[in-house]
Amino acid sequence: MNLRFQSYEAASKKKPLNITVPAERPSEYFGRYVFNQEKMFRYLPKDTYRALRRAIEQAAPLSREVADSVAQGMKRWALDMGVTHCTHWFQPLTEGTAEKHDALIEHDGKGGLIEEFTGKMLVQQEPDASSFPSGGIRSTFEARGYTAWDPASPVFIIGDTLMIPTVFIAYTGEALDYKAPLKKALAALDKAATKVAQLFDKEVTHVTCNLGWEQEYFLVDEDLCAARPDLMLTGRTLMGHSAAKNQQMDDHYFGAIPERVQAFMQDLEINALQLGIPVKTRHNEVAPNQFELAPIYEECNLAVDHNMLLMSLMRRIAHKHGFQCLLHEKPFAGVNGSGKHENWSLQTDRGTLLHAPGRTAEEQLRFAVFIVETLKGVLRHNGLLKASIMSATNEHRLGANEAPPAIISSFLGKQLEELLDHISENDTKDVLRMKGKQGLQLDIPQIPELLIDNTDRNRTSPFAFVGNRFEFRAVGSSANCASALIALNTAVAEALDEFHTRVEKAGGDTAAILHVLKEDIQATRPIRFGGNGYGEEWQQEARARGLDCETSTPLVIDRYLDETSVRMFEHMGVMNLHELRARNDIKWETYYKKVQIESRVLGDLSLNHILPVAMRYQAELARGMESLRNLFGTDSEKLCARNMNLVIQVGQHADAIAEGVEQMTEARKRANHIEGERERAIAYHDEVLPYLEKIRRHIDKLELIVEDEAWPLPKYRELLFIR
Numbered sequence: 001m002n003l004r005f006q007s008y009e010a011a012s013k014k015k016p017l018n019i020t021v022p023a024e025r026p027s028e029y030f031g032r033y034v035f036n037q038e039k040m041f042r043y044l045p046k047d048t049y050r051a052l053r054r055a056i057e058q059a060a061p062l063s064r065e066v067a068d069s070v071a072q073g074m075k076r077w078a079l080d081m082g083v084t085h086c087t088h089w090f091q092p093l094t095e096g097t098a099e100k101h102d103a104l105i106e107h108d109g110k111g112g113l114i115e116e117f118t119g120k121m122l123v124q125q126e127p128d129a130s131s132f133p134s135g136g137i138r139s140t141f142e143a144r145g146y147t148a149w150d151p152a153s154p155v156f157i158i159g160d161t162l163m164i165p166t167v168f169i170a171y172t173g174e175a176l177d178y179k180a181p182l183k184k185a186l187a188a189l190d191k192a193a194t195k196v197a198q199l200f201d202k203e204v205t206h207v208t209c210n211l212g213w214e215q216e217y218f219l220v221d222e223d224l225c226a227a228r229p230d231l232m233l234t235g236r237t238l239m240g241h242s243a244a245k246n247q248q249m250d251d252h253y254f255g256a257i258p259e260r261v262q263a264f265m266q267d268l269e270i271n272a273l274q275l276g277i278p279v280k281t282r283h284n285e286v287a288p289n290q291f292e293l294a295p296i297y298e299e300c301n302l303a304v305d306h307n308m309l310l311m312s313l314m315r316r317i318a319h320k321h322g323f324q325c326l327l328h329e330k331p332f333a334g335v336n337g338s339g340k341h342e343n344w345s346l347q348t349d350r351g352t353l354l355h356a357p358g359r360t361a362e363e364q365l366r367f368a369v370f371i372v373e374t375l376k377g378v379l380r381h382n383g384l385l386k387a388s389i390m391s392a393t394n395e396h397r398l399g400a401n402e403a404p405p406a407i408i409s410s411f412l413g414k415q416l417e418e419l420l421d422h423i424s425e426n427d428t429k430d431v432l433r434m435k436g437k438q439g440l441q442l443d444i445p446q447i448p449e450l451l452i453d454n455t456d457r458n459r460t461s462p463f464a465f466v467g468n469r470f471e472f473r474a475v476g477s478s479a480n481c482a483s484a485l486i487a488l489n490t491a492v493a494e495a496l497d498e499f500h501t502r503v504e505k506a507g508g509d510t511a512a513i514l515h516v517l518k519e520d521i522q523a524t525r526p527i528r529f530g531g532n533g534y535g536e537e538w539q540q541e542a543r544a545r546g547l548d549c550e551t552s553t554p555l556v557i558d559r560y561l562d563e564t565s566v567r568m569f570e571h572m573g574v575m576n577l578h579e580l581r582a583r584n585d586i587k588w589e590t591y592y593k594k595v596q597i598e599s600r601v602l603g604d605l606s607l608n609h610i611l612p613v614a615m616r617y618q619a620e621l622a623r624g625m626e627s628l629r630n631l632f633g634t635d636s637e638k639l640c641a642r643n644m645n646l647v648i649q650v651g652q653h654a655d656a657i658a659e660g661v662e663q664m665t666e667a668r669k670r671a672n673h674i675e676g677e678r679e680r681a682i683a684y685h686d687e688v689l690p691y692l693e694k695i696r697r698h699i700d701k702l703e704l705i706v707e708d709e710a711w712p713l714p715k716y717r718e719l720l721f722i723r
């Protein structure tokens with residue numbers, strides 16, 4: 001029996017795992033393994049507690065003494081919880097997280113050991129950083145990188161280890177991770193948005209950014225996966241003919257969750273809740289074996305960490321249930337891919353900012369300002385925003401007829417469109433109608449329907465307004481959320497900052513706000529689009545509107561180095577040119593390495609798995625014809641016709657595969673000789689990638705022809721349906 005049948009048999013026999021459900025309610029075990037506010041209060045001296053809260057809430061600096069005191073309290077908690085190790089937990093530019101565990105032990109000076117955890121261990125570590133991507137920021141002779149504690153993201157426990165969320169920076173201070181620039185972008189946004197919010201309410205002191213991500217993923221039985229080297233090594237199938245039935249019946253979306261999957265979800269949720277991730281929603285997605293999980297939204301920096309943590313939890317817990325969790329954006333051709341919608345909103349310390357306009361005219365005006373300035377940032381940096389979500393893996397999903405197109409635009413919904421049109425088309429004095437002492441009254445009916453009118457959705461829009469937030473839908477399922485949020489938050493910070501300057505110049509009063517707002521409503525028209533994003537016409541129109549329509553990832557990445565991008569990042573204090581260049585080198589390198597690996601895997605599979613099977617099948621057909629000829633002599637021609645036809649077809653596809661692999665290998669060799677990360681990435685995109693499609697087409701045809709018994713790799717119909 002070949003590996004395919006063995007694995008299929010093993011997969012079919014699996015039963016849902018019985019999981020241990022805690023006796024308590026979720027509200028009771030939520031955050032059990034987190035050093036959260038409650039534990040801070042319990043384990044820290046009062047002054048330390050207060051200083052730490054200040055550091056978290058107002059980004060106030062923490063002294064060494066306070067850090068030492070925090071560490072002492074944390075140590076007590078950790079030891080109570082049976083912890084033996086600690087690690088800094090960071091997000092290098094590899095799309096995953098990194099950790100290096102140290103035992104909490106020291107010599108006691110008497111030949112024994114004591115448990116030790118100091119402020120220094122909490123605050124700073126120096127991992128040997130030379131093997132992380134740095135894009136040339138750290139030359140190897142000064143391979144130093146530092147991790148530094150981020151008090152805004154609470155410490156948690158996994159197994160026996162205390163995990164400390166940190167930023168990761170080079171010896172020279174440049175960011176080597178996602179968290180450091182994200183925190184800077186959030187600070188820039190806070191500063192600019194607070195200034196603008198204060199135009200309406202002097203009491204506002206802070207603006208925070210909220211993020212609610214929706215994580216899509218596939219589950220595949222682990223045994224079947226093990227028989228698919230492409231899935232194991234690249235996270236996606238490089239071949240496989242569509243199953244006769246896939247998603248055409250729309251019967252998976254929101255369907256009943258298979259029992260084995262539900263057991264996995266339950267286990268995952270319990271673990272996530274214990275780690276303080278407020279997971280809330282779970283459901284089947286559109287494609288077979290595709291699912292989604294979403295938490296209640298949280299402050300952006302924390303939500304990003306939670307998403308990283310959740311992705312690693314998903315992989316681990318899936319394994320326990322005999323599944324492989326696929327976070328790749330496009331694991332299977334012909335069915336939907338996976339995204340990670342990022343629900344983004346702003347909030348002051350006195351209330352929400354993007355909520356459908358409030359009761360008073362000030363609230364309505366303020367609402368319009370924040371919407372329009374968000375659009376301003378998105379319009380000006382639409383190419384950069386696309387660059388922030390583009391990757392070798394997301395490239396397969398974007399622009400296909402299921403995900404947002406590879407053009408950034410924004411859908412606002414009818415009511416909001418009307419509100420903005422009204423403000424921009426009417427004279428200031430018509431828009432503003434003074435109403436006694438109550439303040440201003442916008443001459444437009446209130447639009448609370450906005451919230452109810454959530455059905456007014458446009459699935460094709462990459463950046464849609466949905467009542468109280470924007471939903472950035474172009475983000476890929478495997479991405480670090482921060483990549484998109486660094487770009488988005490900085491772009492909006494810049495727009496708000498400029499808005500504030502212009503309003504001040506124009507007098508700083510309500511008339512000035514309206515004047516500038518009206519200009520910006522006009523200016524942001526090109527980014528507003530509510531039509532069908534999949535249509536051919538949109539491509540043309542978008543180009544005419546000046547929106548970025550590039551689809552090649554290596555070229556889209558260029559947008560980070562546009563003058564407008566560099567100026568924005570530098571001016572907002574988020575990243576400098578040196579960092580941007582280094583990070584781009586990493587992006588290009590990651591890109592071509594991924595295509596390179598896929599190309600090698602496809603080459604190996606073609607030569608070692610597919611072609612031998614095709615040749616054997618062909619020989620068998622030929623032997624059959626020979627027997628017929630021996631039996632029937634010249635009368636056999638008609639009887640052999642079908643076999644003959646098959647022998648020829650198999651031969652043609654096999655030839656095309658062999659030739660394709662040879663040419664692809666040559667193309668790879670040529671690309672490998674090209675100097676420069678960018679140029680090499682372009683060569684991989686233009687010269688190597690097309691062969692993956694071309695070769696696959698012939699393999700998929702062979703799959704249809706060759707006898708089922710002989711086919712070596714689990715087919716889509718086996719991979720995609722969990723019982």
Ligand code: ADP
Nearest residue numbers: 210211212213294295296297343344345468469
């Ligand atoms: P959808 O209908 O878009 O699939 P889901 O319920 O799956 O909605 O996910 C919506 C996500 O948006 C959740 O994570 C939710 O917490 C988040 N969300 C809701 N309101 C806000 C807000 N004001 N700001 C940010 N995120 C929000």
Ligand code: MG
Nearest residue numbers: 214281292294
């Ligand atoms: Mg959802």
